[in-house]
Amino acid sequence: MAHRIVRGLRGAVRTIVFHQPRKPLNQFLTSSTRNYATDMRKSAFEGNIVRLIRNEIQYELDHSPPPEPVPEFNSFKVDERSGEQWIRLSRKFGEDEDIKIEVTMFDGSVPMKMHDDKEDMKLHVTLIVEIAKGKDGDLLEFICSGWPDGIEIRNVFTRGHDRIKDQPYMGPKFKELDDELQDSLYDFLEARGIDDKLAEFLHSYMRYKDKNEYLRWMESMKTYIQKK
Numbered sequence: 001m002a003h004r005i006v007r008g009l010r011g012a013v014r015t016i017v018f019h020q021p022r023k024p025l026n027q028f029l030t031s032s033t034r035n036y037a038t039d040m041r042k043s044a045f046e047g048n049i050v051r052l053i054r055n056e057i058q059y060e061l062d063h064s065p066p067p068e069p070v071p072e073f074n075s076f077k078v079d080e081r082s083g084e085q086w087i088r089l090s091r092k093f094g095e096d097e098d099i100k101i102e103v104t105m106f107d108g109s110v111p112m113k114m115h116d117d118k119e120d121m122k123l124h125v126t127l128i129v130e131i132a133k134g135k136d137g138d139l140l141e142f143i144c145s146g147w148p149d150g151i152e153i154r155n156v157f158t159r160g161h162d163r164i165k166d167q168p169y170m171g172p173k174f175k176e177l178d179d180e181l182q183d184s185l186y187d188f189l190e191a192r193g194i195d196d197k198l199a200e201f202l203h204s205y206m207r208y209k210d211k212n213e214y215l216r217w218m219e220s221m222k223t224y225i226q227k228k
Helices: 002-018 023-062 181-190 196-226
Strands: 076-079 086-093 096-105 108-113 119-133 139-147 150-159
Touching: 002 150, 023 196, 086 196, 119 196, 139 196, 150 196
Parallel strands: none
Antiparallel strands: 076 086, 086 096, 096 119, 108 119, 119 139, 139 150
C-alpha cells in the first residue's frame, strides 16, 4: 500500500514538472538583445558626455592654464578652500588683534561704461571682516563690497564669538553715518591692510579660483560618469 502511494506521488511530480509551461527560446533572445541594445545606447551616450568634457577641459588648459594658488598677500595668509565658493584670509595686527576675512567668489556685477562707449561688467565680491581683541571679547565685524578698484563698507557692528546664539543689531546703513566717522572707519581698515590693493588682489585671485573650480567641477563630473 505504502509502495503504491509513493509510486503515485512520483507520477504526480513528473506530471507537474514536465507539463509546466515553458517560455519560448526566441523570447529569451529578444529580451537579451533588448538589454544589450539598451546598454550599448547608454554606453555611447555616456561616452559622448565624457568626450565633450575632456574637450572642454583641454580647451581651458590650452587657452588660459590656471596658475598656482598664492599662499599669502602682504601680511595675510590665504586659505584657498578648494571646492568651495569662498576663501579666507587671516593675519595678526599689533599684539592682540586677530583679523579674519571671508571672501566670496564673484557674486554680482554692475554695468560699467568703457572709453569707446561700450559697456562692460564690473564684478563684485563680498567681504566679511572680523577683528577680534583677545579670545573672550566681542568681535568688530564689517560687511564690505569688494570692487576691482576698492573696498566699500556696507555695515559695521559688534557681536559675540558665537554667531548662532547672537542676533546683533546691525546698526544703520554705513552711508547714513556722519561723513567724518565714515572716513575714520575706512582709515581703521586701511591701517590693517584692508584697502584698494587688497581689493585688486582679491579680484585677480577670484578669477584664478573661478577657473580652478570650473576645471575641478568638470573633472569630478567626468569621474562620476566614467564610474561603473
